[in-house]
Amino acid sequence: MRNDPTHSWQGIVWTFLVLGIPVAVAALLLASTGPVLARVVTDTLIKLTMVVGLYIFIGNSGIFSFGHAAFIVVGSYASAWMTIPPTFKKVILPGLPAFMQSIHLDPFTGGLVGVLLAALLAFVIGLALMRLAGIAASIASFAFFSVIVVIYNNWTGWTKGTASLVGLPVYAGPKLALAAALIAMLLALLFQYSRYGLLLRATREDAAAARAAGVEVERMRLIAFVVSAAVVAAGGVLQGHFNGALTTTANVHLNLTFLILAMLVVGGMRSLAGAVIGVAILAFVAELLRQLERGWQIGDFTITAPSGLGQVGLGIVMLVVLISRPQGLTKGREIPMPNWLSRRERQGDAELIGSTQNAR
Amino acid sequence: MSLLKVRELAVQYGAVAALQGVSLDVSSGEVVALIGPNGAGKTSLLSAVAGVVRPRAGTIGFDGQDLVGMPIQKIVRAGIALVPENRDIFTKLTVIENLLIGASTRNDWDGIAQDIERIGELFPALPRLFPRPAGLLSGGEQQMLAIGRALMSRPRLLMLDEPSLGLAPVVTDAVFAGIRTLRAQGMAILLVEQNAVRALSVCDRAHLLSAGIVHFTGTPDEIAHAGDIDAAYFGVPSDVAAQGSA
Numbered sequence: 158m159r160n161d162p163t164h165s166w167q168g169i170v171w172t173f174l175v176l177g178i179p180v181a182v183a184a185l186l187l188a189s190t191g192p193v194l195a196r197v198v199t200d201t202l203i204k205l206t207m208v209v210g211l212y213i214f215i216g217n218s219g220i221f222s223f224g225h226a227a228f229i230v231v232g233s234y235a236s237a238w239m240t241i242p243p244t245f246k247k248v249i250l251p252g253l254p255a256f257m258q259s260i261h262l263d264p265f266t267g268g269l270v271g272v273l274l275a276a277l278l279a280f281v282i283g284l285a286l287m288r289l290a291g292i293a294a295s296i297a298s299f300a301f302f303s304v305i306v307v308i309y310n311n312w313t314g315w316t317k318g319t320a321s322l323v324g325l326p327v328y329a330g331p332k333l334a335l336a337a338a339l340i341a342m343l344l345a346l347l348f349q350y351s352r353y354g355l356l357l358r359a360t361r362e363d364a365a366a367a368r369a370a371g372v373e374v375e376r377m378r379l380i381a382f383v384v385s386a387a388v389v390a391a392g393g394v395l396q397g398h399f400n401g402a403l404t405t406t407a408n409v410h411l412n413l414t415f416l417i418l419a420m421l422v423v424g425g426m427r428s429l430a431g432a433v434i435g436v437a438i439l440a441f442v443a444e445l446l447r448q449l450e451r452g453w454q455i456g457d458f459t460i461t462a463p464s465g466l467g468q469v470g471l472g473i474v475m476l477v478v479l480i481s482r483p484q485g486l487t488k489g490r491e492i493p494m495p496n497w498l499s500r501r502e503r504q505g506d507a508e509l510i511g512s513t514q515n516a517r
Numbered sequence: 518m519s520l521l522k523v524r525e526l527a528v529q530y531g532a533v534a535a536l537q538g539v540s541l542d543v544s545s546g547e548v549v550a551l552i553g554p555n556g557a558g559k560t561s562l563l564s565a566v567a568g569v570v571r572p573r574a575g576t577i578g579f580d581g582q583d584l585v586g587m588p589i590q591k592i593v594r595a596g597i598a599l600v601p602e603n604r605d606i607f608t609k610l611t612v613i614e615n616l617l618i619g620a621s622t623r624n625d626w627d628g629i630a631q632d633i634e635r636i637g638e639l640f641p642a643l644p645r646l647f648p649r650p651a652g653l654l655s656g657g658e659q660q661m662l663a664i665g666r667a668l669m670s671r672p673r674l675l676m677l678d679e680p681s682l683g684l685a686p687v688v689t690d691a692v693f694a695g696i697r698t699l700r701a702q703g704m705a706i707l708l709v710e711q712n713a714v715r716a717l718s719v720c721d722r723a724h725l726l727s728a729g730i731v732h733f734t735g736t737p738d739e740i741a742h743a744g745d746i747d748a749a750y751f752g753v754p755s756d757v758a759a760q761g762s763a
Contacts, residue, residue, distance in 0.1 A: 164611070164614075164648075352617070352621075355610075355614055355617060355618065356618060356621050358607075358610060359607050359610065359614075359618045359621075362607040362608070362609055362610060363605060363607060365605075366601075366605035366606075366607065367607075367618065368589050368590060369567065369569065369589055369593070369599060369601065369605060370593070370605075370618050370619050370621060370666060370667075370670070371589075371590050371593030371594060371619075371621050371622040371670055372590070372618065372621045373590050373621075
């Protein structure tokens with residue numbers, strides 16, 4: 158796109174700042190007002206991390222994945238095994254083998270183990286999954302998610318099965334979640350700007366033509382899938398250490414999957430701006446509806462919306478956006494750079510070539 | 518020594534035989550044209566060489582390697598680039614991005630930048646369009662971009678499928694001027710073209726293809742005087758055609 162700034166490194170910096178600064182300011186301001194909003198902010202930032210992670214794969218490859226929640230499950234449980242103190246672990250998870258019982262890592266290393274395990278799983282599964290495209294890939298990704306959930310549901314010794322796993326150290330707050338979201342956004346932009354991003358978008362436009370131009374389609378998809386899984390898993394790890402509890406219940410993960418997909422679709426799944434704006438809007442609407450469900454005091458009256466309004470409301474927002482702007486609110490565009498910033502860049506073709514050269 | 522060596526190539530789509538035992542050679546630095554009517558099998562031949570369709574029988578040798586059954590990306594890496602009839606431009610990506618996608622097999626960034634400049638010299642209409650989405654380009658500009666993108670893989674054999682298709686004569690001139698420049702630079706080209714006059718004006722040798730069989734092979738002069746063209750195009754013996762026109 159002519160006004161897409163993400164073709165130059167100046168544009169990358171611009172896009173990062175124009176999205177990152179409002180996110181950071183809004184998050185820090187809202188979080189400072191009190192513990193209730195701080196929780197909402199943390200939760201939203203964790204979702205933002207997940208949505209940006211999803212965007213890295215879906216936005217660039219054009220393939221819808223319903224399976225990314227599997228990486229949330231895998232990453233968060235692995236982090237839990239690594240970070241729950243051994244004295245706790247003996248009580249909570251007596252079924253864990255002895256060597257796992259004694260492991261106790263600091264939160265960062267433990268989280269990293271979770272992220273790396275998810276990335277490894279994405280690599281192995283991706284080898285097969287990335288050969289598919291379109292709806293077949295989406296269905297296969299969903300099947301993969303189901304398999305993981307069934308395994309974790311029945312792997313009682315390690316996961317407590319259908320019971321919740323509690324006792325995770327709770328360390329995730331608004332600042333850590335903000336840092337994670339900003340790092341995820343930067344990663345997404347760098348990927349978008351890189352050659353892999355460009356070649357992957359070529360396969361999104363026309364896989365056959367990309368192949369004919371020598372692009373290794375499966376390899377490009379796989380790289381994005383692994384990076385995307387790692388970022389989503391990082392969000393999952395944070396969520397585990399934010400709630401302090403984990404569950405293998407499929408419904409919980411399905412709701413989360415559809416919420417983060419809805420955020421991406423509402424904002425526009427082909428731009429980072431879309432991912433960020435989608436999260437902001439749906440998080441706001443969801444919070445508003447939750448307040449209504451709890452009751453709204455006007456004078457002497459309390460208006461209480463029927464419970465479940467939240468889900469219905471999200472559905473309505475998504476429907477309205479899909480009908481009126483099927484490409485999402487941003488129509489898949491980034492926020493254009495103002496002319497006074499980008500003028501230097503348009504000086505000539507020589508510099509354009511120079512800037513694309515940086516995409517190595 | 519010939520760069521591309523096709524022997525007894527047969528391509529079949531279901532019950533339809535598109536090619537029935539075609540043999541041809543392209544030497545390095547040579548421009549070979551394939552001319553013939555619709556459905557002669559010209560595109561099928563290019564598709565088989567590029568690895569898009571799998572031949573039923575026959576061999577395709579390129580610089581000593583056997584290409585039959587090789588995946589498309591490997592064929593591109595071996596040094597063959599195809600500019601398909603529909604051009605296969607990435608319309609939502611910019612012109613410069615399209616060119617960079619063509620260089621996906623390479624990592625020599627200085628060489629890539631040089632090649633982008635060279636393509637700008639080859640088709641002077643392109644450089645000012647670099648930042649534009651390729652879908653906004655005219656048909657001729659898209660054709661130039663498609664050729665440019667194919668060149669970005671530094672092919673040793675360039676295959677062009679109907680580069681004049683749907684283009685105004687003046688635009689076709691610009692495209693063929695580029696092809697002539699490439700020929701002068703020593704690029705081996707296999708050119709498929711319905712417009713026989715245009716094709717014969719740039720090639721060293723031409724094959725006349727009809728109904729999946731090579732009917733005639735020769736230099737442009739030999740073909741022009743053979744009189745077989747009418748027969749191949751209209752499906753009648755040349756003497757009947759001659760009588761008809763008399």
